Amino acid sequence: MNGAGKPSSVKRRANNHTTPANGVKVANGAMAKTASTHFSDASFMxxxxxxxxxxxxxxxxxxxxxxxxxxxxxxxxTLFMVPPSSPPFDLGFIATRHLHAILESSPDLNTLLAALNTVFVGMQTTYILWTWLIEGRPRATISTLFMFTCRGILGYSTQLPLPQEFLGSGADFPVGNVSFFLFFSGHVAGSVIASLDMRRMQRKELAWTFDVLNVLQAVRLLGTRGHYTIDLAVGVGAGILFDSLAGKYEDSKRKGAALTTKHDFS
Structure with a gap:
């Protein structure tokens, strides 16, 4: 035995393990080693x-x-925020300020362009209904129903102020200068939905025609201050989104019908 004041000559081996309260042994540094392994295996390395x-x-x-x-x-x-007392800043309004001045000084021209735009909306509506009622393809109609329902929810949830320089017309759609939701543009979204359907059916010339008319429509809406730029941009995205969702809806129904038929014959 060693003396009381004499240090022990037996060296204990360092214990590399700790025993937590639950009795499970965990190696010291195991977590660090695992993290190091994951880091070295990272893709960017x-x-x-x-x-x-x-x-x-x-x-x-x-x-x-x-x-x-x-x-x-x-x-x-680094942006200076628009103060509450000022109208919204819109780059599209700045880009179309000359068109706005022309339309403001010529009410007849404004009415003519509004009437032509209403005809284009009628073309969109006619085509979308035609694909369902005549051709038996409901996808464009379903996507339009999805789109306008979502537009109503969002448009009512956040009601943007009417631009101060708005130029209305009795020939515009909705006809008669009735109230309407600014966010987002149903005119633009409906045109995108129709154009996408035309491309699926290889009606590319008609699709390009609708795209050009949609651009002209967007310029006119900015010039009359009928929509903010963000309304038009989101309208494009909404048309693409709801067309895709309508396609997924149709696929899910077809798969469900196929499974039902399979179970009936099994």
Missing amino acids: KWTVADAVHVATHHWIPCLFALGLLFFMGVEY
Whole structure:
């Protein structure tokens, strides 16, 4: 035995394990080792210069969006906010200020363009109903129902102020200068839905015609201050979104019908 004041000559081996209260042994540093392993196996650790060049040359669109993200982060964080007493800032209004001045000084021209725009809305409606009632393809009609329902919910939830320079017309749609939702543009979304259906049916010339008329419609709506720019942009996205959702709805119904038929014969 060692003396009381004499240090022990037996060296204990360092214990690399700890025993938690539940009795399970966990190796010291195991978590750190696991984290290190995951870090070394991370995808970006294997990137090379050749990979970066490949991304820049073959995926340049996402690269542009990445630059756009950085640019607009700088814009957003240095922007002077529009005060509550001022009208909303709209770049589309600035771009169409000359058109607005012409339409303001010529009510007859404003009425003529409004009437032509109403005819275009009638063309959209006629085509969408034709695809369902005559051709038996309900997708465009379903997407339009989805779109206008969502537009009603959003338009009522956030009711934007009517632009101060709004130029109304009795020939516009809705006819008679009745109240309407600003967000988002049903004119634009309906045209996009019709155009997408035309492309599915290989009616490309008609689709391009609708696209050109839709652009002219958007310019006219900005010139008359009938919509903000964001209303028109979201209208394009809404048309694409609800057309896609209508397609998924049809696919789900077809799959459900196929499963039902399979069970009936099994």
